[in-house]
Amino acid sequence: MSDSTDPKAAMIAAALMHVPFDGWSEASFRAAAHDAGLSLPEARALFARGAVDLALAFHAQGDAAMVARLAETDLGALRYSDRVAFAIRTRLELVEHDKEAVRRGVTLFALPIHAADGAKALWQTADAIWTALGDTSDDLNWYTKRATLSGVYSATVLYWLGDQSMDHSASWAFLERRIDDVMQIERAKKAVRESKILGPLMAGPEWLAAKIKAPGAAPADLPGRWRR
Template sequence: MENEKVIDQLLDAALMHVPFDGWGQASFDAVVADSGVAPDVARAVCPRGAVDLALAYHKRGDDQMLRRIHDEDLSALRFRDRVAAAVRFRIEAAEDKEIVRRGTTLFALPQYASDGARAIWGTADKIWTALGDRSDDVNWYTKRTILSGVYSSTVLYWLGDESDGNQATWEFLDRRIDDVMQFEKVKASLRDNRAFNTVFAGPLALIGKIRAPSRAADDLPGQWRNR
């Protein structure tokens, strides 16, 4: 809990610097000075400096999204609309487009690309889990992979959106969700197709052994069903 308070102090100070200086060393040094956090303490909670602070900022947005999902009554919505609402909540959790743009630039760098991919995957996982996903097979992976793509493409569209109330972004999001639903319909039709299941019996049997990772795991590995 103490670490979380320190990170919150750093993030609050970062909101004034990152839009101008990005998530870099100079910005991190200024954040530490303005926050009143001792430099050694700041380094203890953010060993990689601005990179870890950027990831903490992403997590803050995830947490805000989750609170909104739990606070809002989504029960009357179709499931596809619940997913769209969750993605919208996540984007609306950002305080400043420029802060997100700076983060996008940071995580586009090869040395930090895996951190960015993990953060986006984590957001998709949190959305599916909050909406009650119970899949424990290969669908666990496909749902999160597809939603990661929807979320990241919508964020990129939003960064360049100058429409009133970001209306163009929400329309773009709806189109992406519709594309996903069409894909799910194709999957369902193939699953019920006897000829397809006969031809691809071997690969399908292999895929059927894939399990979702244990929630205790931090690196989201796959595992096989017991033979």
């Protein structure tokens, strides 16, 4: 996943040799800078907060690799839930050999001082998956899809980190169960909407939800907006 001509990628690759022993720490950051042939000022120009930003760059690199893999994979024959499962599995398989770095990252972002960074990184992974799978929602669903997937992904990561089964088969079974749980909720919501008794009660909340727009989604009544 690294590119030796890219100093950021070189720093990440170098760090992965030290993080399993020293975590995403100042010691790992300094050692990575040395191994990548960068001075500390040069390294800090790339990663202003040091190891924290380096850990975030490692996470973003994994997201980018996943998106690239999904772009070259034909998922047309899969159900949508299976596409989501495939995306999450792909994301984890791409960092399988750096599992300890992922574990150390989870530990780092569990600290209160870095919790916001960890939540943002998790959300960005969920957003990358939905975007790669062609999600076109622009209302409340945009948020609920990413929030739900963040929960599924984070739970799967924690299970995967402790999984000792052959080829992580237990993790993929766990993932399937989590996605099935989500699909059961969606089926229940659909049943409520289609119910002659409960359906009308949802009209108000659904009208309100439709008014919530995803980031970048322009209101339909703006001048120049095409109306169907």
